[in-house]
Amino acid sequence: MVPSLMGIFKGTRKIQLGIDVGASAVKVVALENNGESANLIGLGWEETPPGCVVDGTLSDTRTVAQVVRSALEQTRLRYKGMNASIGLRGINVVFKRISIPYQGISELPKQILLEAQQHVDSDLDNWQIDYEPIGSPNSEGQLAILLVAARKSVIEQYIEMLKQVGVKPAVLDCDAFAIANSFDFISSEKNKTNLCVDVGRDTTKIHLSISGESSIIRSLPVGGSHFTELLSRQMGINHTEAETIKWSVGTPEFAASHPEVKTICHQHTEELCEEIKKTIEFFAGMETQAAMRAIDSVVLSGGGSVVPGLSEGISTLLNADTIYASPFIGMTINPKIDNNVTTRYSHQFAVATGLALRRAGDRT
Numbered sequence: 001m002v003p004s005l006m007g008i009f010k011g012t013r014k015i016q017l018g019i020d021v022g023a024s025a026v027k028v029v030a031l032e033n034n035g036e037s038a039n040l041i042g043l044g045w046e047e048t049p050p051g052c053v054v055d056g057t058l059s060d061t062r063t064v065a066q067v068v069r070s071a072l073e074q075t076r077l078r079y080k081g082m083n084a085s086i087g088l089r090g091i092n093v094v095f096k097r098i099s100i101p102y103q104g105i106s107e108l109p110k111q112i113l114l115e116a117q118q119h120v121d122s123d124l125d126n127w128q129i130d131y132e133p134i135g136s137p138n139s140e141g142q143l144a145i146l147l148v149a150a151r152k153s154v155i156e157q158y159i160e161m162l163k164q165v166g167v168k169p170a171v172l173d174c175d176a177f178a179i180a181n182s183f184d185f186i187s188s189e190k191n192k193t194n195l196c197v198d199v200g201r202d203t204t205k206i207h208l209s210i211s212g213e214s215s216i217i218r219s220l221p222v223g224g225s226h227f228t229e230l231l232s233r234q235m236g237i238n239h240t241e242a243e244t245i246k247w248s249v250g251t252p253e254f255a256a257s258h259p260e261v262k263t264i265c266h267q268h269t270e271e272l273c274e275e276i277k278k279t280i281e282f283f284a285g286m287e288t289q290a291a292m293r294a295i296d297s298v299v300l301s302g303g304g305s306v307v308p309g310l311s312e313g314i315s316t317l318l319n320a321d322t323i324y325a326s327p328f329i330g331m332t333i334n335p336k337i338d339n340n341v342t343t344r345y346s347h348q349f350a351v352a353t354g355l356a357l358r359r360a361g362d363r364t
Contacts, residue, residue, distance in 0.1 A: 017084040017167060018356025019068060020175065020349075021158075023053045024201040024224075024303065026064075028071040029352040030079075031331075038185070038357065039332040042075025043341060043349065055202070056090020058157045065164040072165065076336065084167040085355040087175030090203070092154040094120050094127075095146065095176065095217040097134070097283065102143040108133075112147065120149040128152055134213055146214050148174065171358045176217045178354030180207045182327040183299050185357050192296040196325075197276070197314065198351065199304035201225050204272060206279065208295070216283045220275040224304030227268045234264055249308055262308070269313040277317055294319070301325035301350035327353035 020027040030042035046067050052060045072079045096119045100111050112131045116124055127149045134144040155172060162169040179196040187194075196207040202223045208216035224246070232242040249261055295318050300311060305324065315322040325347040333342055 016082050016356070017072070017079065018178070018352040018354065018358075019071075019084055019086045019162075019167075020178075020352035020355060021053060021058075021064060021068065021086065022048060022200060024048055025348075026067050026071045027349050027352040028068070028075060029327075029349055029356045030075045030077055030082075031353070031356040033357055037330070037332075039334075040328055040337065040342070041334045042077050043337055044071030044074035045341075045348075046071040046074070054090075056088060056092045057154055058161060061157060061161045062164070065161050068161070068165050072167070080166040082167050083170035084162055084165075085171035085173055085358045086158055086162065086169065087173050087178050087351055087355050088150050088154065088158065089175045089205070090219070092151040093174050093176075094149040095174075096120070096149075097216065098145050098147055099142045100145060102137040102141055112145070115145070115147060116149060119147060126152055128155060132214065134215060146217070150174070171355070173355055173358055174217075175351045175355075176205045176207050176219070177214070178351045178358075179205065179299075179301060179325075180209055180214070180354070181357055182350045182354035183325065184209075184212065185354075186327065186329045189296075193294065195280075195295050195298045195318070195320070196350075197298060197300050197302075197305070199223055199272075199300070199302040199307075199310075201304065204275070204302075204304070206276060208280070208283075216279065218279050218283075220272070220279065222268075222272045222275050224302075224307075226271070227264075227304065227307055230264050230268055231261070235260065246307075265308050265310075268307060269309045272310065273313050273317045276314065280318070296320060298322040299325050299350075301347045303348050305347060325350040 016030055016032070018029040018031070025048055026046050028044035032039040032041055048067055049063060052058070052063050058064050098115055098119060100115060103111065112129065116129050120127055130148045132146045134146055137143045158172060159169045179198045183194065183196055191211050193210045198205045200223045202225055204220040204223055206216065206218050206220065207214065228239065228242045228246055231237070231245055232239055245261065249265060298314055298318060298320050300322060311322045327350050328342050328346050
C-alpha cells in the first residue's frame with residue numbers, strides 16, 4: 001500500500017482553527033463551519049521572528065509555538081483543546097504532475113510507489129505520499145496524476161509545535177491547496193479555470209484548477225523579499241529602510257515623492273510575471289488530458305501581492321480578470337473583529353481561511 005498523507009491530512013473532528021505559519025507572520029482564522037456556510041469568530045496575526053521558519057521548516061519550535069499562542073490569544077477564544085488545521089510548505093512538500101499508463105484502480109498504489117521513487121526519493125521511508133487522479137484516462141490510456149509528498153520529520157515538527165500550544169493537530173494540509181480551498185468555498189462558478197497566486201516573503205505559490213480539479217501547483221523562487229532586495233540594492237539603503245518603503249509604496253503621497261520606486265516595482269512585477277508565464281507554458285505543453293484552457297480569473301493573496309502594478313501586470317500577461325482574495329465574503333463576522341482587517345487585509349488570511357475550512361474526509 002502507498003503510505004498515504006490522508007492519515008495525517010484528514011481530521012475526525014470539526015475544524016475550527018486555521019493556522020498559517022509563515023516566514024514573516026503567523027495568521028490564525030477561527031471559523032464555525034457547517035460545510036455550506038461559515039461564521040468568522042476570531043482572527044489573529046503575529047510577526048514571526050527572523051530565522052524561526054526557513055523554507056517551511058521550524059528551526060525554533062519553541063519560539064514558533066509562542067508566536068502561534070500570541071496569535072491565538074488575539075481571537076479571544078478559549079483555544080486550548082480546539083482542533084487545528086495547519087499548512088505545510090517550502091522544500092518539505094513536493095508536488096509532481098505525472099502521467100502513467102492506466103492499468104486499473106487496483107494497480108494505482110503500486111504504480112504510485114514506483115513513480116514516487118523516481119520523482120521524490122528512491123528511499124521513501126522519510127516521506128508521506130499521497131496522490132490524486134486528474135480527470136480520466138485519455139485516448140492513449142494515459143492518466144494524469146497529482147503526486148504529493150511531505151517530509152515526515154517536518155510533519156512531526158508541526159505536530160509537536162501544536163501540542164506545545166495546546167491545540168489538537170486534527171489536519172495537516174498543504175498551503176497551496178488551502179489557497180484554492182478558500183476561493184472555491186465562496187465561488188459560485190465551479191466550471192471555470194482559476195489561478196490562485198499567493199505571494200509570500202520568499203516564494204510565490206500558484207495553484208491552477210480546472211473545473212475544481214488541481215492541475216498545476218508550483219512554488220516560484222520570487223517573493224516579497226525579492227522586492228525588498230531590489231529596493232535596497234538600487235536605492236542604496238539598508239534592509240530595514242527597504243522594508244519600510246515596501247509597505248509604503250501603495251500610498252499616492254509616497255508614489256508622488258519617490259518616482260524611482262515605480263521603476264523598481266515594474267522590474268519586480270516583470271520578473272514575477274516571467275516566472276508565472278514560464279510555469280504555465282511548461283505545464284500547458286505537458287497537458288495530457290486536454291488542451292490547457294484559457295484562464296478565467298486570477299486570485300491574488302499574500303502580503304507581497306499588493307506591490308503597485310502587480311495585479312495589472314498579471315492580468316495583462318494572462319489576459320484574465322485579476323482580483324484580490326476576499327475569503328470572508330458571505331460569512332457572518334464577529335462584530336468584535338476589526339472591520340479594517342476583514343476588508344483591507346483579508347487577502348493576507350486566504351491560506352489560514354482555507355485551512356480552517358478543512359473538514360473530515362476532504363481530499364488534499
